[in-house]
Amino acid sequence: xxxxxxxxxxxxxxxxxEPRMLLVQYLREKLGxxxxxxxxxxxxxGACTVHLDGRSVKSCNVLAVQADGAAVTTIEGLAGDxxxxxxxxxxxxxxxxxxxxxxxxGMIMQTVDLLAENPSPSEEAIRLGLEGNLCRCTGxxxxxxxxxxxxxxxxxxxxxAGEGATA
Amino acid sequence: MTATQEPAQxxxxxxRRRKEDxxxxxxxxxxxxxxxxxxxxxxAMVRSPFPHARITSIDTAAAKGAPNVVAVLTGADxxxxxxxxINAWPVVPDQVTPAHLPMPTDRVAFAGETVAVVVARxxxxxxxxAELVEVDYEELPAALDLKEAAANTVLAHPxxxxxxxxxxxxxxxxxxxxxxxxxxxxxxxxxxxxIEREYRQQRLIPAFMEPRxxxxxxxxxxITVWSATQVPHILRFAxxxxxxxxxxxxxxxxxxxxxxxxxxxxxTPEEMIAFAVARRLGKPVKFTETRSESLLTAHHGRDQWxxxxxxxxxxxxxxxxxxxxxxxxxxYVAIVGGGVPVLGAFMFNAIYKFPAYQFQxxxxxxxxxxxxxxxxxxxxxxxxxxxRLMDELAHELGKDPLEVREMNWIKHEEFPFxxxxxxxxxxGNYEAATARAKEMFGYDALRAEQADRRAxxxxxxxxxxxxxxxxxxxxxxxxVLGSLNYGAGGWEHAEVRMLATGKVEVVTGASAxxxxxxxxxxxxxxxxxxxxxxxxxxxxxxxxISHKGLDTYGSRSLVVGGEALVRAVDKVIEKARPVxxxxxxxxxxxxxxxxxxxxxxxxxxxMAITEIATAVFAAHNLPDGVEASIDSEATYDPVxxxxxxGTHLCAVEIxxxxxxxxxxxxxxxxxxxxxxxxxxxxxxxxxxxxxxxxQALWEEAVYDDNGTLVTGxxxxxxxxxxxxxxxxxxxxxxxxxxxxxxxxxxxxxxxTIASTPAVVNAVVDALRPYGVHDVAMPxxxxxxxxxxxxxxxxxxxxxxxxxxxxxxxxxxQ
Numbered sequence: 017x018x019x020x021x022x023x024x025x026x027x028x029x030x031x032x033x034e035p036r037m038l039l040v041q042y043l044r045e046k047l048g049x050x051x052x053x054x055x056x057x058x059x060x061x062g063a064c065t066v067h068l069d070g071r072s073v074k075s076c077n078v079l080a081v082q083a084d085g086a087a088v089t090t091i092e093g094l095a096g097d098x099x100x101x102x103x104x105x106x107x108x109x110x111x112x113x114x115x116x117x118x119x120x121x122g123m124i125m126q127t128v129d130l131l132a133e134n135p136s137p138s139e140e141a142i143r144l145g146l147e148g149n150l151c152r153c154t155g156x157x158x159x160x161x162x163x164x165x166x167x168x169x170x171x172x173x174x175x176x177a178g179e180g181a182t183a
Numbered sequence: 184m185t186a187t188q189e190p191a192q193x194x195x196x197x198x199r200r201r202k203e204d205x206x207x208x209x210x211x212x213x214x215x216x217x218x219x220x221x222x223x224x225x226x227a228m229v230r231s232p233f234p235h236a237r238i239t240s241i242d243t244a245a246a247k248g249a250p251n252v253v254a255v256l257t258g259a260d261x262x263x264x265x266x267x268x269i270n271a272w273p274v275v276p277d278q279v280t281p282a283h284l285p286m287p288t289d290r291v292a293f294a295g296e297t298v299a300v301v302v303a304r305x306x307x308x309x310x311x312x313a314e315l316v317e318v319d320y321e322e323l324p325a326a327l328d329l330k331e332a333a334a335n336t337v338l339a340h341p342x343x344x345x346x347x348x349x350x351x352x353x354x355x356x357x358x359x360x361x362x363x364x365x366x367x368x369x370x371x372x373x374x375x376x377x378i379e380r381e382y383r384q385q386r387l388i389p390a391f392m393e394p395r396x397x398x399x400x401x402x403x404x405x406i407t408v409w410s411a412t413q414v415p416h417i418l419r420f421a422x423x424x425x426x427x428x429x430x431x432x433x434x435x436x437x438x439x440x441x442x443x444x445x446x447x448x449x450x451t452p453e454e455m456i457a458f459a460v461a462r463r464l465g466k467p468v469k470f471t472e473t474r475s476e477s478l479l480t481a482h483h484g485r486d487q488w489x490x491x492x493x494x495x496x497x498x499x500x501x502x503x504x505x506x507x508x509x510x511x512x513x514x515y516v517a518i519v520g521g522g523v524p525v526l527g528a529f530m531f532n533a534i535y536k537f538p539a540y541q542f543q544x545x546x547x548x549x550x551x552x553x554x555x556x557x558x559x560x561x562x563x564x565x566x567x568x569x570x571r572l573m574d575e576l577a578h579e580l581g582k583d584p585l586e587v588r589e590m591n592w593i594k595h596e597e598f599p600f601x602x603x604x605x606x607x608x609x610x611g612n613y614e615a616a617t618a619r620a621k622e623m624f625g626y627d628a629l630r631a632e633q634a635d636r637r638a639x640x641x642x643x644x645x646x647x648x649x650x651x652x653x654x655x656x657x658x659x660x661x662x663v664l665g666s667l668n669y670g671a672g673g674w675e676h677a678e679v680r681m682l683a684t685g686k687v688e689v690v691t692g693a694s695a696x697x698x699x700x701x702x703x704x705x706x707x708x709x710x711x712x713x714x715x716x717x718x719x720x721x722x723x724x725x726x727x728i729s730h731k732g733l734d735t736y737g738s739r740s741l742v743v744g745g746e747a748l749v750r751a752v753d754k755v756i757e758k759a760r761p762v763x764x765x766x767x768x769x770x771x772x773x774x775x776x777x778x779x780x781x782x783x784x785x786x787x788x789x790m791a792i793t794e795i796a797t798a799v800f801a802a803h804n805l806p807d808g809v810e811a812s813i814d815s816e817a818t819y820d821p822v823x824x825x826x827x828x829g830t831h832l833c834a835v836e837i838x839x840x841x842x843x844x845x846x847x848x849x850x851x852x853x854x855x856x857x858x859x860x861x862x863x864x865x866x867x868x869x870x871x872x873x874x875x876x877x878q879a880l881w882e883e884a885v886y887d888d889n890g891t892l893v894t895g896x897x898x899x900x901x902x903x904x905x906x907x908x909x910x911x912x913x914x915x916x917x918x919x920x921x922x923x924x925x926x927x928x929x930x931x932x933x934x935t936i937a938s939t940p941a942v943v944n945a946v947v948d949a950l951r952p953y954g955v956h957d958v959a960m961p962x963x964x965x966x967x968x969x970x971x972x973x974x975x976x977x978x979x980x981x982x983x984x985x986x987x988x989x990x991x992x993x994x995x996q
Contacts, residue, residue: 034307050217051210053441055392056474060897063392091210101208109204112862115870116697117207118392118441124208139910146905150897152392152442153697155873155934156905158866 020084024049025093033080039073040064042080043090051092051121055150062149065122066090072129074122074148091121094128104128104166113162115153122149127163136167194706194716195925198862201702202721203695206439213438215396215411216471223398224253226457226470227309229299229316230480231291234327234550234890235339236320238289241299249312251304254464258286258298265459266425268450268515271417271670272522274546278349281340281548283515285452285459291320292339292514293550294890295479300456302468325550325890329488329511332549339514339548348512348546349521353528353604355540361603362539364494367503371494375502378493378575384564385960386486386511386884388478388894389557390902391696393441395481396471397454399461405434405727406462410454413443414734415694417518417671419726421450422458437724440696444874445556446481447696448736449518453480475895483884484557486511487524487564493572494539499580501591506531506568508544513553519560520553521546525667526561526655529604533569534613534653534828535591540603550890556736558874558935562654570650570940574947575956584649584944585617585626592651599921606655608826610918613651616852620830623912624850629834637952645847646835646949650941653828656929658737661820675739676731677747678816679708679755681796687712687719690816692732693744694724698931699863700740706859707745707925711752713779714793731818738827738929741859746923747819754815759795762813765806766790766798825920827928829853831872833941837949842968844880844946850912851937856920856928864930868913871934877903878935879942881961901961 017032024047031046043049043066054076055063064075067089075088094102104127107113114120123146130137130145137145142163143156151159206212243255258265268283286297299316303309326332326339332346339346355361371377398409406428412418415435423430440447453470461468472480487510494503510524524544532540559566573591577584593600595612602608621627626647633645658664659673676692689708693700705719712719722728735744756776763781764771767788774781782789795813798804802811831851835844849872858864881901885894894900919926939960946962947955950970957976958966966977 036307044217048219049210050214051212053212053214053393054216055394056897058474058896058898060902061392061474091208095209105208108208109200112201112866114204114207115699115866116392116440116442117203117212118214118697120207121210143905143908148904150392150902150904152390152444152874152902153870154866155869155871155911156903156908157869157910160905160910 018081020081022083022085023087025090035079035081037080038076039078039080039083040075043075049090049092052090053118053121055118060150061119062126063119063122065125065149067125067129072126091124094124102128104131107162107166111158111162111165113154113159119149119151123151123159127166130163131167137163194710195859197706197860199702199706199716199860201699201863202705203699203701214393214441215398215409215438218398218409220398220400220467223467223469224302224304224464225306225309226460226468227301227306227313228297228453228476229301229313229318231294231296231298231320233291233320233322234294235323235325236291237323238291238298239319239321242317243299245315245317246301246312249308249315251308252301252312253304254302255312255316256300256302256460258284258288261286261459264426264462266422266455268452268455269421269425269518270516270520271518272520273668274351274521274525275349276668278516278521279343279345280348280516281343285455293552294892295552297452297456300460302460302464306471327549327551327886327890329486329509329547329549333509333545333547339550346548348516348548350543350545351525352543353541355603358605360605361537364503364505364539364541367539368492368494368505371502375497376495376576376579378572378579380491380572380575380957382489382491382568382571383959384485384487384489384567387484387557387878387882388884388900389444389446389481389484390478390900391442391444391446394472394474394477395447395451395453396469397457398467398469399457400467401461401465402467405432408433408435408454408458409438410435411440411447412437413440413447413694413696413736415724415726416692416732416734418450418454422455426458435726437694443696444558445484445560445736448556449482474897478895478900479892480552482517482555483513483552484554485564486554489564489568491568491572493576495576499576499582499587499590501535501537503539504532504537506542510544510546511551511554512546512548513551514548515553517553517555519556522669523554523556523561527565529606529655530562530565531569532603533566534593534651536593537603551886552892558871559932560737562932563875563936563939566650566652566654566936567940570652571943574649574944578951578956588649588651607823608653609823609921611653611826611828611854612916612918613828615916616828616854617651617830619914619916620832620850620852623852623914624832624848626832642839644837644839644949646837646945646947648833648941648943648945648948650831650937650944652831652937653826654932654936655824655826656738656932657742657821657825658739659824660822671733672820673733673743674818674820675733675744675747676816676818677744677751678814679751680814681755683797683800685718685793685796687714689719689721689748690729691721691723691744691748692729692734693740694732694734695740696735698740698867699860703741703859703863704745704748707748708752711749712755712792713777738931741927742825742920742923742929743819743821745925745927747817749924750817750819751815754817755813756792758813758815759792761806761809762795762799763790766795766804821922823922825922825928827853827855827930827933829933829937831937831941833945835942835945835949837946837967839971842964842971844962844964844967846909849909852914852916853930853933854916854918855930855933856918857926858915859925859927865913867930868934869911871932872911872938873903873908875935875938876942878939879960879962881907883961
């Protein structure tokens with residue numbers, strides 16, 4: 017067992033963990049941060065994406081011990097303390113960028129990072145930026161709209177997703 | 184009392200943002216794997232690496248001694264308590280159906296089948312110990328190739344004496360719904376056109392994003408089962424029917440479920456094993472599969488060979504269609520299993536006026552993962568075949584593919600139309616949908632660009648693909664299911680509870696897993712009952728709350744479940760009427776109900792239905808003989824299937840030097856009748872399109888010669904990403920369904936059914952100048968390149984999907 021100390025969604029936590037424990041397992045099993053989910057075992061799907069010191073990582077690809085001393089933000093820590101949604105969360109709802117919602121935590125966390133790096137991405141940049149996150153429900157159409165909406169570059173359309181699609 | 188709430192207006196047709204989303208975008212979700220109970224134990228499965236083998240011994244001693252292992256159990260240990268996996272649809276009376284134990288005791292029939300289960304205090308310890316279980320196998324010859332299996336070269340289940348589970352046939356001459364197909368073909372050979380083709384529907388994996396998970400809690404009077412399932416009611420029935428535990432002692436809950444697409448329409452061995460282990464140990468247990476386990480053992484879809492003969496006159500009028508399928512069931516006949524090709528039987532004739540039709544499917548057992556419904560279930564296969572054939576006919580005639588379709592399709596003024604397969608299509612307008620799709624697509628301009636690229640001998644060629652589909656959905660009229668020997672009905676149940684505080688609880692027997700039922704059903708109730716959208720709460724997916732239902736698949740929730748809801752709401756209003764009359768001191772005949780209020784005709788007196796709900800709750804002043812409840816329920820059995828249709832147009836660019844296919848444009852106009860929520864509908868279409876496009880271009884479950892699934896992870900099973908796909912142009916025409924109150928038609932499967940042939944038609948269209956008339960799916964760059972260079976269909980992709988490990992290390996488990 018190895019002792020780690022880190023901040024998760026603003027809360028200081030200390031635990032003894034097995035060296036082989038993945039960060040995602042630590043978040044889910046030790047901290048009950050079940051908003052972050054596991055969708056594969058080959059780091060393809062990105063459902064487990066969280067922020068580690070402000071950058072997106074696939075938390076199935078990071079050992080819990082590697083997060084020692086770091087600040088982790090999960091989907092559960094993204095909204096304001098008063099419940100105000102992050103603009104990216106709001107955009108996913110507004111543009112119907114989710115259906116079953118399983119990939120959504122990862123998609124949202126990846127989008128936040130993508131927009132931090134490139135605040136006005138082209139559709140191509142969005143699609144490439146989300147390439148590491150799989151979704152089986154939406155066909156990505158409305159996810160792309162949600163990212164555009166959050167970036168404020170919604171191709172001149174006011175209600176991007178509703179009319180489906182003439183974008 | 185006074186009405187304090189403004190009645191809702193015009194909810195139906197409004198692009199309401201979804202109620203479900205708040206919890207999903209903040210991580211406040213309840214996936215089955217999130218559930219943790221006191222003393223809960225974890226399961227790991229020991230799975231066969233061989234597709235067909237006799238189990239000669241299982242040594243569990245080392246595993247039992249591993250840290251924190253509580254038990255290691257085999258099929259023999261569980262005995263009859265493990266129940267059985269059922270087949271609900273024996274498609275013929277003498278169907279050959281192998282017994283399907285959740286954990287077989289003597290022989291495994293596919294690679295991935297469970298032979299032992301390890302129970303430990305943590306999931307990691309259970310998995311570690313599973314590695315220590317020593318199983319000795321005596322390998323048996325495996326039936327892997329579908330065509331060889333159909334010829335009984337090697338038997339998947341030697342005791343059965345055959346691999347042919349069933350031969351199911353429909354013939355229009357025998358059924359009296361049309362002419363003799365052999366005669367039509369003979370005449371066309373003499374005097375017309377005969378198109379004969381063989382197409383392959385490759386094996387696919389539904390690949391929902393949430394891996395399956397099950398938690399069973401045997402403490403308390405009812406045994407509670409949480410499962411990532413589409414079918415909580417069917418699962419409860421199946422557990423009860425095969426374990427002997429009374430149905431009333433089992434509660435099944437489908438909490439938040441992360442996608443299904445048919446893939447979670449199953450009674451799984453893992454659910455049965457978890458149920459048996461929890462009962463045996465008296466402790467809660469959880470099993471959550473890894474993605475590799477999911478791809479390997481959750482049921483697969485499609486997997487057919489299709490032999491097709493289309494007869495037509497010289498000018499291109501179709502005269503007959505003969506369909507002969509081989510369908511791979513895999514190792515067992517799954518819950519719907521053999522019924523999947525039968526669901527396609529009525530759809531090969533599609534939107535066209537065939538005078539004669541014959542369909543036959545031969546359902547074949549093999550030693551591969553069992554197959555069952557995957558989005559569209561039988562109808563994508565049918566649509567692919569006919570839409571590919573119509574393009575071939577057009578090519579033969581030298582006509583535009585849309586022109587040939589129009590010559591043969593049912594005209595809008597001919598509805599209702601009884602087809603050669605015996606179905607009555609209630610409504611539709613193929614002309615209107617096609618015109619709109621062409622307009623969005625810019626069809627003529629793209630054809631001109633195609634001609635230009637061909638003339639220039641451009642390295643990048645353009646292909647245009649057409650798919651004018653219809654489908655039958657809204658499963659299903661119970662009498663029809665009965666006539667097809669299906670083991671259950673097709674009704675749906677709904678209940679409306681009027682709460683004392685003015686809120687409304689709606690209970691539905693449909694079980695959502697991402698579709699947005701909570702939103703769409705709230706809109707329907709808000710409109711019809713005249714209460715605010717926000718005040719309606721939709722409850723589902725728990726057999727103790729929703730005690731009656733047949734769950735969600737086959738695009739049925741809205742058209743069957745929604746109609747049940749409409750009827751339950753109407754009953755609430757009728758039950759409230761005498762109470763309103765009493766309280767308003769008026770005659771019931773003088774009351775009108777609109778916008779949530781009863782008003783006395785010709786006066787300003789009135790009362791909101793929510794006020795009546797409160798008065799009924801208090802029950803201080805009810806008319807004599809009236810019960811103190813206006814809550815109502817309804818069970819609705821559909822009178823017909825319903826028949827959405829649409830025209831889908833796809834343009835692809837093909838780099839003729841590399842074989843790379845790039846999506847250029849995709850436009851579709853679907854007619855799904857009246858739309859409840861256009862936002863949800865567009866999402867269903869987008870997602871459906873990509874699943875269908877993925878069959879055309881990317882996805883295939885590939886087995887090697889040893890019966891090992893080599894596409895057993897997301898590294899090898901090619902789910903499309905955002906970077907592979909494009910944005911779509913969607914629109915709708917509206918021909919309301921005439922068989923339900925809301926005029927709606929199903930939309931969940933439409934995109935998937937329509938898009939696959941549109942894409943392949945586009946690929947083939949681009950390659951026509953190279954003498955290509957088919958490219959096998961998925962149309963990988965390798966296959967396209969080979970087709971260009973040989974004029975064939977591109978061969979197999981087995982080698983392209985070879986396992987990513989050194990073969991000298993042997994088969995990986």
